[in-house]
Amino acid sequence: MFASSAYAAASVLAHSFGSTLKKGDQVLLSAMESDHMVIPWRVAARKWGFKLKVFRPDMTEGGEFAFGEFAGMVSGNTRLIVFQHACPVFGSFNPLNEFMEFATGCGIPVAVDATHSLPWGKVNVQQLRCDFLLVDCGAIGAPRGSTFLYGRMERLQRLPPVLGGEDTFEQFYMGKLKVKLARDVSNWASVPERFEVGLPPLAVGTAVATALREHERNMDSDLIARGEQLGAKLYLELSSNPRLKVYGNAMTLRIPCATFTVDDADEAALAEQLRKHNTFIDVGSHGSRVAHKEELQVESSLRVCLDPRIHTLEDVSKFCHVVEIALKELDG
Structure with a gap:
């Protein structure tokens, strides 16, 4: 139906x-x-x-x-x-x-x-x-x-x-x-x-x-593999930043998305700062409000999703670098 x-x-x-x-x-x-x-x-x-x-x-x-x-x-x-x-x-x-x-x-x-x-x-x-x-x-x-x-x-x-x-x-x-x-x-x-x-x-x-x-018609094995590679690299590079708590782990088969929160900073403020660098990510509960409140015990998080048709592994590194810059700017 x-x-x-x-x-x-x-x-x-x-x-x-x-x-x-x-x-x-x-x-x-x-x-x-x-x-x-x-x-x-x-x-x-x-x-x-x-x-x-x-x-x-x-x-x-x-x-x-x-x-x-x-x-x-x-x-x-x-x-x-x-x-x-x-x-x-x-x-x-x-x-x-x-x-x-x-x-x-x-x-x-x-x-x-x-x-x-x-x-x-x-x-x-x-x-x-x-x-x-x-x-x-x-x-x-x-x-x-x-x-x-x-x-x-x-x-x-x-x-x-x-x-x-x-x-x-x-x-x-x-x-x-x-x-x-x-x-x-x-x-x-x-x-x-x-x-x-x-x-x-x-x-x-x-x-x-x-x-x-x-x-x-468009989704082939190469595109699927590229998405898994993007997801793995995204998780590892974001996790290397000690101020970010990235949910999930590196051992599972990943989709090209990552959800994370920030220590000592407001997620909405970081998202706004990233917009100044022409980088746009989601902030909120992303349709999982119950899971956020009852399991993660947070009100909101940040989520970035990549498209394997247009994004590359280099784009992952660029994004993580921009996140570091935005955090430093928030610190003043």
């Missing part, structure tokens, strides 16, 4: 899947998920009464997820695992294959958010073996918020509609006639009609399809 935002798509999955759960059932969610995944699942847990369990990264190891801790949290009551393919805060790909093998062995479905991995590579659903996949395609050229939600047919056929629409149910009954409730499986429309209310978002679907075709 297509949606006008990642929040909308995640909400459909959270409330549809959540409505099938009962008290005592659990959904396992990583602590570093983007807000568009965290908030819908928290709302659904409050509404439907299931338990939302959070598995956290080891911050002493640069935010790496420990497989042992994750496996220890899975129980006979775990009904779904929600996990990012790549974490923009740590600037790295997550060990999804290891997690998927474990979940598959336990018979637990997995929902993957590939919003932050698709821009830097290709996402093969068959290789991931996930049951649900959500991607906001704004970062690959589609209009901002253009999102699709994929699900395995055998999984989607078990899920009820979330909202009522003309094509959501096979038939309606009014007054004293027999009432068909939403939980009556025989009355649900086929997939994907049961999840679409009114006219489908045709513009979003067209934009997503165009962006995906263009991305598939």
